Amino acid sequence: MRRVAYFKGCLASLSAKELDSSTQALAPKVGLELVELETVTCCGAGDIHEAEPDYYLHLNARILAYAEAAGCDTLLTVCNVCTLNLRQANWQLKNDEDLRDRVSTNLKRVGVPPYSGNVEVRHLLWEIAEGEGYELLKQSAHKGLKGLKIAPFYGCQILRPSKILGFEDPDRPWSLERIIEACGGEAIDYPAKIKCCGFPIIQAREETALGELIQPIEQAKEAGADVIVTPCPLCHLSLDAWQSKLKKATGKDFAMPILHLSQLVGVAAGLEESELKFRRHVVPVTPVLEKLEV
């Protein structure tokens, strides 16, 4: 079992609790012991980066510092936006000694342990797409996803900018497909799988956002997908909760179920409904479960 600091972020703490419960239940099956950090805050979701960039850097440095203080070399994330924000701050801090000194001095002044730059931020997706996590996943996914056509939806901020994310080619990602296939499902290919779900501007510019959101759902549907899976709870929220708005705007009722990555793998690994919490979804997941005869 590998001890990793677990950063669940805002959504998994509140409106996407199903992401947290399924991740917690899945973790030991893929060799991860999650160390929950009590003192950490929001990563700023790109918004603090835009509103108060220097504060963004310090908030994220504080999160990294507490992960380091917990004796972990890995900070596990379950959200694309947390992943980018934390990795971006980490990248800046690791590459610039003067900056790291200034930020660490500031952290110390408010009572936070200094950050020396020895933590890697890694998304759950990456942990189970290769290495030991992948081998354990193959063993754990005994119930399988046979007969299920699954559309992988990556979202933006786990792929781009690749110089900061860097796990896989942002134009030819493979990790979700590999996991789907390891669980016995069939991965569906469609162009919008690497595009934006519109979530960052869904409140400020709903019309623009809906024009983006419709693409993956419509394309996945046309390609014959039973379900979309995503590693990001923000993508999940827009794909799942805003489908009703798409219906209102376009008259199209896609009724496309959306699963978190930890739920999809969780189904294959035989997790319980109390851990998967499908009742928390707006678009019913029932057709997927019926197809799998769960």
Next chain:
Amino acid sequence: MHSELAPAPGSTTIDVALKIWRYDAETGEKELKRYEVEAPDWVTLLDVLDIIKDKHDGTLAYRKSCRMMICGSCGMRMDGAAVLACKTRMYDIAKSGHVPVISSMGNLPVIKDLVVDMDPFWGKIRRMKPWLDPGYEEPLEKERIVSQQQTNVIHKEALCIMCGCCVSECNSMESDPEFFGPAALAKGMRFVGDVRDQADVARLNDYNDEHGIWDCTRCYFCNERCPKGVDPRDAIAKLGAESIKQGVDQDWGAKHAKWFVTSAKTTGWLRETELVPKTQGVVSAIKETKFALALAKHGKVPPPIPPHVAARVGEARKLYHLVKAQGRDGALGIVQGEHALGRIEFSEQAGVKTSDPEMRPGVEPPHAEG
């Protein structure tokens, strides 16, 4: 007589195959046409297009000029991704046996084959008033010295060659064609961040337009595509930070961003349920009641009381005030980490199924009106 592109004596050649989306706006005809040429092993995509045009098919249309990554003329898509043809070496691709699909850039109307109409692009650049406004008519008696540190704030924005690669895959612009877009906004930051420019507030008010700064969806395609390391998304974040610093903060996007700051320093975590009224105002939030109730049934609208408070949140609050007092707010706070282009090269993952190149975004046949 030797063609300029014939292999030099003793050099090796490679066989390069391409599929090119041919298109004629006048007739509306389009066709994915395959070409195979023998070329020196050092060729770029642009060289291959030159060979095709010179020896195989003189009707092929594309733009080029400098052939050395500075004029910004030869932007086009390879397998759905915008590239400068003159910067794209073909050796590894040809040796791998892959036949790339070449098409015109996205988000701009196609005129013929790989040539797009750049007028909408230039219109948006002009919209930013891309010239220095020093706030006086007559030149000063003494020259104005700008320090290196002051220049660093806009170093990346100044690298732009206006090729349009960032615009090609801009997800917001696909949905809202009037979005100013990454190139124009980066150009705007080039002037907002210039210490000699005295029109910052007027510019920021202008750039806070409905189709401006806050219409960016943060898909980061622009940073990924830019062949020069401008990182336009970072430029847009700088404009957002400058807007908020200068009090140009009434756009819903700005209010949305500010609520995250308030959340972080009060409870540490996003105060999710209050985000809509704080962004859109109470009236608009009330109009959303029906939608919110539907989400609430599934636990998607967590009650704000009791608040979800991080342990030792006082540290986050103190940190806010400490950092504010150090005065690195606005664009100055955006750290970019390197001065030019940072890029990771990826190799194909052995044995793993990757997506079909013809299925990637933007590889679909061009549309008449873009």
